Structure formats: structure tokens, C-alpha cells
Amino acid sequence: xxxxxxLLFAVxxxxxxxxxxxxAMIPIAQSLARQREFVADASHELRTPLSVLMSSIETxxxxxxxxPNENEDEDRFExxxxxxxxxEVKGMTRLVGDLLYLARSDSGAEQLQLTQFDLRAxxxxxxHGLAPxxxxxxxxxxLDAPDKLLxxxxxxxxxxxxxxxxxxxxxxxxSGTLVRVKLAEEKQRGHRVLAIAVIDQGIGIPxxxxxxxxxRFYREDKTRSRHLGGHGLGxxxxxxxxxxxxxxxxxxxRLGQGSAFIVRIPISA
Ligand code: ADP
Numbered sequence: 001x002x003x004x005x006x007l008l009f010a011v012x013x014x015x016x017x018x019x020x021x022x023x024a025m026i027p028i029a030q031s032l033a034r035q036r037e038f039v040a041d042a043s044h045e046l047r048t049p050l051s052v053l054m055s056s057i058e059t060x061x062x063x064x065x066x067x068p069n070e071n072e073d074e075d076r077f078e079x080x081x082x083x084x085x086x087x088e089v090k091g092m093t094r095l096v097g098d099l100l101y102l103a104r105s106d107s108g109a110e111q112l113q114l115t116q117f118d119l120r121a122x123x124x125x126x127x128h129g130l131a132p133x134x135x136x137x138x139x140x141x142x143l144d145a146p147d148k149l150l151x152x153x154x155x156x157x158x159x160x161x162x163x164x165x166x167x168x169x170x171x172x173x174x175s176g177t178l179v180r181v182k183l184a185e186e187k188q189r190g191h192r193v194l195a196i197a198v199i200d201q202g203i204g205i206p207x208x209x210x211x212x213x214x215x216r217f218y219r220e221d222k223t224r225s226r227h228l229g230g231h232g233l234g235x236x237x238x239x240x241x242x243x244x245x246x247x248x249x250x251x252x253x254r255l256g257q258g259s260a261f262i263v264r265i266p267i268s269a
Contacts, residue, residue: 008046033107036103036106036107037103037107039099039102039103040099040100040103040104040107043096043097043099043100043103044100046092046096047093047096047097047100050089050092050093050096051093053085053089054086054089054090054093057082057085057086057089058086060082061082061086064078064079064082091231094231095231095233098231098233098234098237099233101237101240102216102233102236102237102240105240105244110244112153112154112157112244112245113154113155113156113157114152114153114154115152115153115154115155116150116151116152117150117151117153117155118148118149118150118151119145119149119150119151119153119158119183119194120143120145120146120147120148120149120183121148122155122158122159123143123145123159123162123181123183124143126159126162126163127141127143127166127181130163130166130167133166133167133170134170134179137170137173137175138175138176139170139173139175139176139177139178139179140176140177140178140179141166141178141179141180141181142178142180142181143180143181143182143183144180144181144182144183145181145182145183145184146183146184146185149183149185149194151194151267152267152268153194153245153265154244154245157241157244157245158196158241158245160237160241161196161237161238161241161242161263162181162196162198164234164235164237164238165196165198165238165261165263166179166181166198167234168198168234168235168261169198169199169200169202169259169261170200171230172200172202172203172259173200173201173202173203173258174202174203177200177201177202177258178200178201179198179199179200179201180197180198180199180200181196181197181198181199182195182196182197182199183195183196183197184197185267186264188264191266191267192266192267193247193264193265193266193267194247194264194265194266194267195262195263195264196262196263196265197260197261197262197263198260198261199258199259199260199261200258200259200260201257201258202258202259203255203256204253204254204255204256204257204258204259205220205251205253205255205259206220206255207253210251210253213235213251214235214236214238214239214249215236216232216233216236217231217232217233217236218232218235218236219232235249238261238263242263242264242265245265246265246266247263247264247265247266248263248264249261249262249263250262250264
């Protein structure tokens, strides 16, 4: 089934490049709109088979737990294979979700859902939910924020942005280091601004790469980061969310010392 999905993706890629090769004949804006529509449709269609695949893998896993293979070697092999399948399907589901979000926001179909909420409490809950991620790499974390930080914004998207930055901070840091999350209200030329910072003590990003990492599918020094998974869409989405909220995202980093990603969003009355 995974082979089938890979084939489906390959067909999708051929189709996109076919569309691109015809670009000279169709006005660029129209061709771009078609590509986006295609990516959105393809991603949408892939969601159902992926969730069917995931639940089939889970069912198989439960059946195997109830009745393990008596041959120990075969049992280990089957457990490992199911684990790989689960990881791949999870990764592909995330990729499809990311592509869908970008395609929808490109076409203006993504609307912010604005409510008032306490960002400190939400960030605390989110970080608590990420405990397995920190524990797996033995990375410490702390949250520096006012006791209460009421904001009017899209809670789900702001937390998605936070998760992207924290996930990267963990991914690109060695064990035993600290990831700090800072939330604050700042004043910028007389205007109130919400600042969200994620600071790590990780591998850092070379100066010449710091602009490029926000581009779609860009992965800095492929040999360095390929084994860490990811598709190079996280920061493109983070930038898109910050922009949708009228804000910006910046990075300050030193190779071998760590990185600080700072999001600033204006707080309107
Ligand atoms: P992904 O992590 O899936 O590759 P992203 O768009 O989130 O994609 O990040 C793009 C690239 O930026 C990464 O491949 C990595 O090289 C670099 N990067 C992002 N966050 C950090 C970080 N905190 N420390 C070092 N490098 C980072």
C-alpha cells in the first residue's frame, strides 16, 4: 500500500511538472492558481487513504499484541516493520496536512478564527503535551511569561507556530541542552506587540542560510539535517501564520551556539 502511495505522489509530481512545462502557454498567474488547486485537491484526496492506512496499521498492531508470532525472529521483524510503516504514514500525513494548509492559505481560503484567550495557559498546556518530545532527547525546557497574557488572536494557529519552533529547537539541539520559550508584551514605536521567542542551544544556522530557511522545502545542509526527518515546510508555515496575523518572524543564530526565533505580532485594541 505504501508503494501505491509513493506511486501516487510520483504521478502527482509528474503532473505538476507537466503543468509547469506548459507555463509558457498559459498566463503565469493562471498556471500558479492551477498548480495550487491541484496541490490542494491532491492533498485533500490523500487524507482519507492515509487515515485508513493508519487505522489498519493500528489494528494489525493490536492483533499482534494479542497473539504474537511464536517465532521470536519473525515477531521482532514484524514489530519493526509495523513501526516503520507507522512512522512513514505519520510523516506523510503531516506533509499532506502542511501542503493543504499552504495551498489553502495561498488561495485565501484560510481564515483566522479570532478569540480572546490566555496565551500563557495555552502555551503551558502545549509544552506539557510535548513532554515526550523533550524526554526522548533529554532536553530541558522552561517558559518565561507573565502570569496571565490575554491576547485576541487565532489560538490554534499561534500554538501551531509555537509547536513548529519548539519541535525544531529540540530536533536541532544536542541532548542535555535547554530550550526556552519566552512570551511577552512589548512596545514598538508606541504600539503594543506580542513577542513569542523560542531560544535553543543547538547546532545553529550559518548566516548565509538564515534567509533561505523560511522558503518552502528548503532544508539547510541536507546531509546535516536529512536524518532528522522533516520536509522543510515548518518554517514556511510559521512565516505564513505570523504574516496572516500581521506579524513577522526573525532568526538570530550562531553556528554551534544556538538559535533564537522571534515572532512579533501587533496587538490591536
Ligand atoms: P524541517 O525542520 O522540516 O527541515 P523547517 O522549515 O522547519 O523544516 O526548517 C528548515 C531548515 O532550517 C531545517 O532543515 C534546518 O536546517 C533549519 N533549522 C530550523 N530550525 C532550526 C533550529 N532551531 N536550529 C538549527 N537549524 C534550524
